[in-house]
Amino acid sequence: MNINWLSVLGIITTPIIAFIVGVTYGGLTRRITARIQNRYGPPSSQNLLDIIKLYSKETSIQHGVMQHLGPVFAITASITTLYFIPVIKNSVVFTNLSFNGDLIFLLYIMVFGSLGMALGAGQTGNPNAAIGVSRGLSQMVGYEIPFVLSLVAIMTQFHTTSLTDLLAVQKHFADWIIFQSPLAFIAGILAFLGMMGYAPFDVVIAPAEIASGPPSEFGGKYLALMMTSRSIFTFAKLVLFTDIFLGGASDFITLIIKTFLLYMIPVLTGIVFPRFRTEQSICFFWKWPLVFGVLAILVVVL
């Protein structure tokens, strides 16, 4: 049996790169938010420092096995999601584990982290955590539907369930799926706003309202694991959307530019909008993105 050492290299380096990029994006977000609010803002390494500090906490209280495992599930789901997305187009190293049908697999595995979090938060017994979990799962029902509709539209249009095939379709600038099926892109990007959890869809982690929700009882290393997982998952989602709609990236500079521009959509939306109530958020997802998703499918089928 011969081992493809280049793939092994990719498997090892991809989560590290994802972590660094995700953390830096998080820090930049805080700085951009600060500049818009006419503040100086923290350094862009602030999120990394926060995570190092949380890892170097000396005690970490836990209320049971599930709370111990919740963050572990979350980070497992993040890294697994990342592994099934080709990070760099046509690259031997960063193709990772993508296979035919990975879009359907991704639809399932992307939910797993939230479910793990829900189990972990449920064990803590904190009422705020329980409220946060119920809100999170309700909102997930909201945004998953337009997201699936958008993906189904694309799968039907190109007769494939493989990300690699989708990348092969988008050879030139004009072939990007954002231009080939704009309705699917609109449905997808609106679902993406909900996925990222920035305002107005930050009903799950609402610090002023339910004391940060699910992680309210998590401190120290558990919180650090969850922040790490969040950084990696952010990068994974950004790369997924870049691969599907924006033609992927053939080198890291293109990848950084595309993912950063994509990331700015939820961030800048979040800065100008206040928070929705839970039912408003779900109603929003079942109204506009759903209409665009159904239209995208109709356009493809008819």
Added chain:
Amino acid sequence: MIYDKSSGKIVDIIKNYARKHSLWIVAYGTGCGAIELPPTMTSRYDAERFGIRGSATPRQADVLLITGYLAVKTLKRVIRTYEQMQDPKYVIGFGSCTINGGMYWDSYNTVKALDRYLPVDVYINGCMPRPEAVISGFIELQKLIEAGKANGAKKYKENLDWYRENQRKVIKNWKMPDYNW
């Protein structure tokens, strides 16, 4: 486990650097001091540029900020909050009331010297301290952390009996769960 934070090892230097630049505060707004915090955190004085950020729950916090006088009733809640925080943790006494009682020096119902009940790392003097003074207090705490000298939590663990004795003297109806580290 209690580590020596000023050992000078490279790991400790990195850890202290991160701790210094990332202070998440849970502000116990008992008195008038709480009103000085919004200007400290928002655009005018912007404490976030030093890595100071509000945290939602005590579990996530590093710094307990006692803003103003403590009544006997609130002292109980503060002790609960402090014991829920994760190590390493710091306490900042904010305003004259935490030092010697301030304008409540002859009150029958307030705690005069906070240091007898919780280990205070930094005091910020004034009645009220302006946001500049608050930020200067935080910078003082950062210097202590970098030097590995902000060992209030360690002191609390080592002298727990003494602190408990003082706390029980003031709080008559002591119905508190045991300290879980």
